[in-house]
Amino acid sequence: MDTRERLIESAQALLWERGYVGMSPKAIQDRASAGQGSMYHHFENKAALASTAIARSAEQLYASARKEFTQPCSALDRIVAYLNRERDALRGCRVGRLTQDPEIIADPQLRQPVQEMFAKLTQELASLIVEGQKAGEFSAEMNPEDTASTILAVLQGAYVLARAANSTEPYDRAIAGAISLLKHQGGVKRASRK
Amino acid sequence: MDTRERLIESAQALLWERGYVGMSPKAIQDRASAGQGSMYHHFENKAALASTAIARSAEQLYASARKEFTQPCSALDRIVAYLNRERDALRGCRVGRLTQDPEIIADPQLRQPVQEMFAKLTQELASLIVEGQKAGEFSAEMNPEDTASTILAVLQGAYVLARAANSTEPYDRAIAGAISLLKHQGGVKRASRK
DNA sequence: GTCTATAATTCGATAGAC
DNA sequence: GTCTATCGAATTATAGAC
Numbered sequence: 001m002d003t004r005e006r007l008i009e010s011a012q013a014l015l016w017e018r019g020y021v022g023m024s025p026k027a028i029q030d031r032a033s034a035g036q037g038s039m040y041h042h043f044e045n046k047a048a049l050a051s052t053a054i055a056r057s058a059e060q061l062y063a064s065a066r067k068e069f070t071q072p073c074s075a076l077d078r079i080v081a082y083l084n085r086e087r088d089a090l091r092g093c094r095v096g097r098l099t100q101d102p103e104i105i106a107d108p109q110l111r112q113p114v115q116e117m118f119a120k121l122t123q124e125l126a127s128l129i130v131e132g133q134k135a136g137e138f139s140a141e142m143n144p145e146d147t148a149s150t151i152l153a154v155l156q157g158a159y160v161l162a163r164a165a166n167s168t169e170p171y172d173r174a175i176a177g178a179i180s181l182l183k184h185q186g187g188v189k190r191a192s193r194k
Numbered sequence: 195m196d197t198r199e200r201l202i203e204s205a206q207a208l209l210w211e212r213g214y215v216g217m218s219p220k221a222i223q224d225r226a227s228a229g230q231g232s233m234y235h236h237f238e239n240k241a242a243l244a245s246t247a248i249a250r251s252a253e254q255l256y257a258s259a260r261k262e263f264t265q266p267c268s269a270l271d272r273i274v275a276y277l278n279r280e281r282d283a284l285r286g287c288r289v290g291r292l293t294q295d296p297e298i299i300a301d302p303q304l305r306q307p308v309q310e311m312f313a314k315l316t317q318e319l320a321s322l323i324v325e326g327q328k329a330g331e332f333s334a335e336m337n338p339e340d341t342a343s344t345i346l347a348v349l350q351g352a353y354v355l356a357r358a359a360n361s362t363e364p365y366d367r368a369i370a371g372a373i374s375l376l377k378h379q380g381g382v383k384r385a386s387r388k
Numbered sequence: 389g390t391c392t393a394t395a396a397t398t399c400g401a402t403a404g405a406c
Numbered sequence: 407g408t409c410t411a412t413c414g415a416a417t418t419a420t421a422g423a424c
Contacts, residue, residue, distance in 0.1 A: 003389080003390085017296055018215065018296050019213070019215065019216075019294065019295075021212065021213065021215055021216035022213075022215040022216070022295075022296065024416075024417060024418080025417075025418060025419080026416075026417075026418090034390085035390060035391055035392085036390095036391080036392085036418095036419085037389080037390050037391055037392080037422095038389070038390055038391080040418095040419075040420080041389060041390070042389090045418080045419075046418070046419090092293075092294065096351075096354045096358070097294050099286075099353075099354050099357035099358045100213065100286065100291050100294040100354075100357070101213075101216075102211055102212050102216065105357055105360070111358070111360065114358045115358050115359055115360065117358075118355055118358045118359065118364070119359070122364070139378065141374075141378070142374065143367075143370070143371065143374065145367055146367045146368070146370045146371035146374065147371040147374070147375070148367075148371075149352070149355060149364045149367035149368040149371055150348055150367075150368045150369075150371030150372045150375065151371075152351065152355060152364075152368070153347070153348045153349075153350075153351030153352045153354070153355055153364075153368035153372075154344055154347045154348055154351055155347075155351060156347075156350065156351030156354040156355065157290075157346065157347030157348055157349060157350030157351030157352070157354070158343070158347045158351070159293075160290045160293045160294075160347070160350040160351070161312055161343060161346060161347055161350065163293035163294070163299055164290070164293045164305070164308045164309050164311075164312045165309055165312065165313070166299065166305065166309065170312070170316070170343045170346075170347075173337075173339055173340045173342075173343035173344075174340070174343040174344045174346070174347035175344075176337070176340045177337065177340035177341040177342075177343055177344030177345075178344045178347075180335075180336065180337065180340065180341070180379075181341070181344065181375040181376065181379050182375065184333065184335070184336075184379050184380050185374075185375050185378050185379050186378050197407080197408085218398075218399060218400080219399075219400060219401080220398075220399075220400090228408085229407095229408055229409055229410080230400095230401085230408095230409080230410080231403095231404095231407080231408050231409055231410080232407070232408050232409080234400095234401070234402080235407055235408070236407090239400075239401075240399095240400065240401090
């Protein structure tokens, strides 16, 4: 693997572990086994390298979610599979994590890939919910975009709870609770409709 | 207000905005209008001051949640009121935010108040759900602890979505979706029970 | 492309005067 | 209690040799 590539992957890992503020050029170089001059040859500065690394992480995460969303099973099952996908709860989300960084939020270049990834995931989930509504899996009263946001929020928040507790238990509980709510929703309306 | 107090409040604000890694002693002193010597007179080091500040933020947040949990209305209404409470979505949660900080998670002294706050909020919410089940507001099939974790996760994750989008919209949507799921859950089971 | 040298600034803290 | 002086290390680069 060439140096430029190693620098990007090194930055991706450090952004995940320590965020933009906590990631020093020295640390990037050490992890990539690259010298000072090497890094500044390939990237103008820390922000430029971070921008490349963030965009790549967002694309990778979106691509792996797409796989879950396009499985050949019911919409509800695909959403449940997405929620149940193996994740390293204690490490957190490598893209969601970046939203806590003031310098990333303040810089449109750094924030844009993050914004785009969540916007696209929301749209995919909302489409799945519409599909599920047509199939009778979800109540027609359900707002697809609201519910899509709720699903993403549960995932992101579950990471927070896991890290606070230093345990995966609250993560697993939050996911289980969300799945239960999704599976048992709308019944009142459906039941009353006869 | 005395210097020690100003230092704590200054640290609370900086931890919220920039996290532990992004908060420098210099910044704390400047915001508190205190000198270097002053800070190191009142606190052994940066970690000791941060520990005091984190504990205070966690207590304040828990106290304000308690108010919502003890209103004189139904359990469901209290949960909905808690979810709907005015929050500055773009600023994020001043306690949840800390879970992204590697140095806070690694140091039991710094993490403990965060862990405790979420554990207590989970217990309070779980109790409310049990109360709601007894009153017939929630399905008896619902797992109180799971659902309590889901509710906290939605809130924490909604902040993430808001900051990613630089807009309160996904926050509002996530909350609305969660409330809708809570209100319309369990109907199938109840209906089938006759 | 990669390396080493240099540099201004900040970080996190200590020492000691007042 | 608060202040200024000082400190070694790290940060975020730039310059220029190879």
